[in-house]
Amino acid sequence: MADNKNEILEEQRRAREEFLELKKMQSGEMKAPPKPSEVAIVPKTPKEKWDNFWFQYKWHVTAIVAVTVILAVLITQCATRTKYDLEVVYFTYTAALDEQTDKIAEYIEKYASDMNGDGAVNVQVINCSFTDNSGNVQYKNTMLTKLQSLIAGDQNALLYITDEKSYKYLSGISDGEGIFEGEPLKFGEDFYSFTKTDNFGNLPEGLGISCRRVSDTVLENKKNVDKVYEEASGIIQKISNLN
Known part of the structure; x- marks a missing residue:
C-alpha cells in the first residue's frame, strides 16, 4: 500500500510541475521545448552525411557543374578557334x-x-x-x-x-x-x-x-x-x- 501511495504522490508532483511549466510557457516566462519535427537529426555515418549534403545542396552543385561545363566548352572553343589574318x-x-x-x-x-x-x-x-x-x-x-x-x-x-x-x-x-x-x-x-x-x-x-x-x-x-x-x-x- 505504501508503494502505491508513493507512486500516486510522485505522479501528482510531476503533474503539478508540468502544469506550472505550462503556465510559465503561456505567460512567456519559459521557452517552449522544440517540436519533434524541429529537432535536428545529426548525420553520423558517411552515407548519412552525404545524403544530408545532397539533400541540402543538390541544386547548388548541379548549377555549379553546369556553369563549369559551359565555361570549359567556351574556353576550348576560343583556344582552338582559327584566328584569321x-x-x-x-x-x-x-x-x-x-x-x-x-x-x-x-x-x-x-x-x-x-x-x-x-x-x-x-x-x-x-x-x-x-x-x-x-x-x-x-x-x-x-x-x-x-x-x-x-x-x-x-x-x-x-x-x-x-x-x-x-x-x-x-x-x-x-x-x-x-x-x-x-x-x-x-x-x-x-x-x-x-x-x-x-x-x-x-x-x-x-x-x-x-x-x-x-x-x-x-x-x-x-x-x-x-x-x-x-x-x-x-x-x-x-x-x-x-x-
Missing part, C-alpha cells in the same frame, strides 16, 4: 561551294603575311555568292544583306573577288568616287589551276580582285584599318606581278 569577300552571281572558297583562301594565303603574329597565315573567304537565276529570292536577299553588313563596317574585309556583274552592282551602290580603288585585277591561269577542284572543276572565268577604298569612308577611323589596307594592297601587287 585577313578576310576576303567572294561575291559573284554564280554560286560557289565551301570546297571552292577554301581553295581560294589557300591561294590568297600564299601572298599574305602573318598579321596577328600567331605563327600561321590564315585567310577567311566570306562567301556571298549566289546563282542569280535560281529563283531562290530569299537566299539571294540573305546573301545581299550579308554583303551590305560587310561593306558597312568590316575593316578586315578589304579584298573583294567579283565577276563583271557583281562588280557593277557594287559600283552602283557607292557614291561618285566608287567603292574600290581602280578597276579589278583579273586573275590569270595560275589562279584557276590552283583553285580547281575534283568535284566542281574550275571557277567561272572573268573573276577579278579589288581593294576597298578606305579614305573618306566609314572604315577610315576603324582600328588597324591602315595595316589591313597595306596588306590587301600588297597582295594585289604580288598577284599582279604573276601576270
